[in-house]
Amino acid sequence: MHGHFDSQRKYTLAHDRRFAASADHLLFEGVDLTLLPARFGSPLYVYSAPEIRRNIAEIRDAFAEHPATRICYASKACSLLAVLQVVRETGISIEANSANEIRRCLAAGFRGDQIVYNGVVKREEELEFAIAQQLHAINVDSEEELAAIDRISRRLGQTARVCIRVEPNVKADTHEGLMTAYRAKSGIDLADAERVCRAVLDMPRVTLCGLHMHVGDQVPDAQPFGLATRVLVNAARDLETALGIRFSMINVGGGIPTPYRYATDQGGGGPENMQPQIGAAEFARAVLAEVRAWRTDIEVCIEPGRKVVGSAAVLLTTLVNGKSKTLHAEDGSVEGQVLWRMLDAGFNAVPDYKDWYFYVYNASRATQVHDLAVKLGGPLCDGGDWFRHGPLGEQFLLPADSAPGDVVVFLDVGAYQLENQTNYNAQPRSAAVLIDRAGQYRLVRRQERFDDMLRLERDLS
Ligand SMILES: Cc1ncc(COP(=O)(O)O)c(C=O)c1O
Secondary structure (H helix, E strand, O other): HHHHHHHHHHHHHOOOOEEEOOOEEEOOEEEEEEHHHHEEEEOEEEHHHEEEEEHHHHHHHHHHOOOOOEEEEEHOOOOOOOHHHHHHHHEEEEOOOHHHHHHHHHHHOOOHHEEEOOOOOOOHHHHHHHHOOOEEEEEEEEEHHHHHHHHHHHHHHHEEEEEEEEEEOOOOOOOOHOOOOOOOOEEHHHHHHHHHHHHEEEEEEEEEEEEEOOOOOOOOHHHHHHHHHHHHHHHHHHHHHHHOOOOOOOEEOOOOOOOOHHHHOOOOOHHHHHOOOOHHHHHHHHHHHHHHHHHOOOOOEEEHHHHHHHHEEEEEEEEEEEEEEEEEOOOEEEEEEEEEEEEEEOOOOOOOOOOOOOEEEEEOOOOOOOOEEEEEOOOOOOOOOOOOOOOOOEEEEEEOOOOOOOOEEEEEOOOOOOHHHHHHHHHOOOOEEEEEEEEEEEEEEEEHHHHHHHHHHOOOO
């Protein structure tokens, strides 16, 4: 196991498009990561614009066969304005899940007609705002939401374009909470789709554009995407016939996985779906085979989040101290020793610490053998604040000489981590740096200050 982990580290340093080593330090897109925490604070998220562009190019290429594809980046994966701007400059569209997320997209320069809006709860004022922005589509999650859209669009005298989100009843081999097309809270029953679509046709200010679904996140194989798209296409075809209409779009959602354990990694660690078998190409093939067998002229909308930003960020943490503790059995006998190494980032900074596998390296000693088995703890006064999935089960591997002050890096943390951070234990939320192009970087979010934390309690106006 040590060997596999260390071979992968060497392979990554030698071949990964993002990384290299210089003077024992880890470089990310040509930037020496060990220099950044002292300047911008620790823990620190570092995003790569080149990697975001490469990921989007990969998705575009995968869908090249179908020119009428609209890629809508799922902005909840990371909604930093600077990241949204990088995405916008590539020319793709965007997906949002609240009025404020829509506002973030607008602030980053997206137009209303480049935004699709999802969510099971869209408050009245959020719908009002969304309709006024003339979005590309609102994905309707329930009949009651549709009734609200009808009412608000008439009151505003503005047209709302909608897709109806349905549940195709297809399972996916991912974390249970990430399965969203089977027994999920989202969407309506397929059996109700005809009634709901008929209702839209009677609404003077609502335009029915198509159907929507989302199979799940970090889905490791293509089959569920193919199966669910077939269900969606069959439903759309039947509805077109029954209602005498022609849909303008079909939205198959997101879910393209990111490799957290790379294909070249022979070792273990973490849940099954951490080493997915597919990328954008296989996702596209599964979806397009079904859609294009039905219609080649329809807009295919996709909503990838993780695939766009997952591999585009690292988290820099500082090694603060270490200790050795004796493991006692209940009868008092000694089972062994556990080496602990404590970081300044815990689950406040890496919310997926329990479910996810991340490569963790010592960026200050990147070329040294990583063969010392340690448990990694965070700063929170919470018994659960230690990282669960290392290459040796609960244990991680660091160089034996690792010392306080070293910069320890978590790879592939670009999706859903920064976004879900908390300031539990009054830990500040992290700053973020963006590498615009090789070797060139800037601060795009400062670290939270103590004053920021108190503002909601002091400014009660
Ligand atoms: C409706 C919808 N679309 C897109 C996404 C993005 O998924 P992913 O980041 O896995 O591509 C999600 C994530 O939960 C979602 O709920």
